[in-house]
Amino acid sequence: MEMNDLADAYQRVLERITEAAIRSGRDPSAITLVAVTKTYPAGTILNAYELGMRHFGENRIEELAEKRAIIEQSLGPANDITWHLIGPLQSRKAPLAASHADLFQALDRPKIAQRLARQLQGSGRVLPTLLEINISGEDSKAGLPCHQWETNPQQQTNLLQIVTTLLTLPQLQLHGLMTIAPWHVPIGEVRAVFRRTRNLLQWLQGQFPQINWSTLSMGMTDDFELAIEEGATHVRIGRAIFGQRM
Ligand SMILES: *Cc1c(COP(=O)(O)O)cnc(C)c1O
Numbered sequence: 001m002e003m004n005d006l007a008d009a010y011q012r013v014l015e016r017i018t019e020a021a022i023r024s025g026r027d028p029s030a031i032t033l034v035a036v037t038k039t040y041p042a043g044t045i046l047n048a049y050e051l052g053m054r055h056f057g058e059n060r061i062e063e064l065a066e067k068r069a070i071i072e073q074s075l076g077p078a079n080d081i082t083w084h085l086i087g088p089l090q091s092r093k094a095p096l097a098a099s100h101a102d103l104f105q106a107l108d109r110p111k112i113a114q115r116l117a118r119q120l121q122g123s124g125r126v127l128p129t130l131l132e133i134n135i136s137g138e139d140s141k142a143g144l145p146c147h148q149w150e151t152n153p154q155q156q157t158n159l160l161q162i163v164t165t166l167l168t169l170p171q172l173q174l175h176g177l178m179t180i181a182p183w184h185v186p187i188g189e190v191r192a193v194f195r196r197t198r199n200l201l202q203w204l205q206g207q208f209p210q211i212n213w214s215t216l217s218m219g220m221t222d223d224f225e226l227a228i229e230e231g232a233t234h235v236r237i238g239r240a241i242f243g244q245r246m
Contacts, residue, residue, distance in 0.1 A: 001243050003047055009241050010051050017235065020228040031228060034084050034217070036238035038063060039245045042070040048241070054080055057105075057236050059087025065100040086178070086217075086236055088132070088142045091115045098123065105178040105217055105236075106132040108144050110165045113172055120171035129172045130217055131162065133200065135193045136182040143179065149200055159200075163208055176215025176233070177201050181223050190223050194230035 001009075013033065021028040036057040037045050045056060045067060058064035068083055075081070085101040089112055097104060098119035107113060107129050120127055137147030144162065149155045166174045179197045181190045197218055205213045217234040219227025224235040239245065 001044065001047075003050075006044075006047055006242070007051055009243070010048070010053065013237060013240050016225060017228065020225040024229040026228070030233060032234045034086070034234055034236045035241055036086065036220075036236050037067070037242065038087075038238065040238075040242050042067045044242060045071055046074055049075070049081065053241075055082045055084060055234075057084040057086040057238075059085075061085055061087075061089060061093050061096045061100065065096055068100055084236075089116075094119050098125065098127065101127065103128045103130075104172075105130045106142060107162075107172070108132045108134075108142055110162050113162070113166055113169055117169035117171040126171055126173050129166070129174050130176045130178040130215060131159075131174065132178045132180075133197065135179055135196050135200075136185075136189075138182055141180055141182075146200060149203075150196070159204070160207065163204065163211070167208070167211075175212050176217065177204075177213075178217035178234075180220070181218070181227075183222070187226065191226050191230060194218050194223075194227050194232070198231040 017031055017033060018028040021031055032055055034055040034057040035048055035053045038059050064083055064085055083102045084105055085097055086105045088106045088108060089097050091112055094115035098116055104127055132143040133146040134141045134143035135146050146155055166172055177197055181193045198216060201213050201216055215233050216231055217236060218232045219235040221237055221240040224237055227235060
């Protein structure tokens with residue numbers, strides 16, 4: 001994508017974020033844009049950086065590590081980028097995530113938490129982490145099963161258990177939830193998924209007041225305005241900024 005086109009697309013997304021925030025009585029500066037760069041080359045990330053983007057999201061840890069290394073050759077290792085791992089992690093790749101991700105948005109199993117914490121222990125790093133939850137109940141979606149969290153005691157117990165596990169692992173700093181809305185469903189269903197995710201965050205806040213539940217990562221190219229209206233603090237946007245992926 002040409003620099004001019006990228007600049008225009010980015011400005012348009014910023015405007016849409018601002019408009020959605022104002023429409024819902026929120027402060028636009030309370031919303032963080034995570035530019036999702038999966039499949040786009042490192043050169044595109046450098047252009048995005050030049051335009052002011054500072055949060056980048058990748059869904060595969062190998063790709064994140066590779067691009068991060070390239071970017072650090074240009075900008076130096078002490079740059080101001082935050083690298084978000086937004087896809088699920090296999091436990092054998094925990095070492096890569098422990099050394100290259102700045103924030104892990106897709107934790108959904110206690111086993112991964114334990115593997116990550118063990119890796120982090122060596123380096124003394126703390127990894128900010130979000131629980132990925134599956135509210136829509138679609139099998140294709142990763143995340144903790146939460147499609148009946150309001151009424152299903154088993155789903156509540158599983159949630160309480162994973163949070164309790166995280167409290168024993170100071171290397172992982174839990175601070176919120178991430179979710180992906182279903183595709184190709186009526187807008188009302190998408191809104192309901194976002195609203196129920198926010199309600200779940202509030203419920204967890206009541207259960208674990210010692211945790212700072214500050215982050216709600218939801219909304220992508222097709223639904224980020226709805227997500228902002230329903231309380232998203234982080235939106236993860238790829239195509240609306242960088243164009244269609246190959
Ligand atoms: C790819 C991806 C996004 C961004 O999707 P777009 O539709 O390109 O905005 C957001 N979140 C996750 C978890 C993704 O994998």
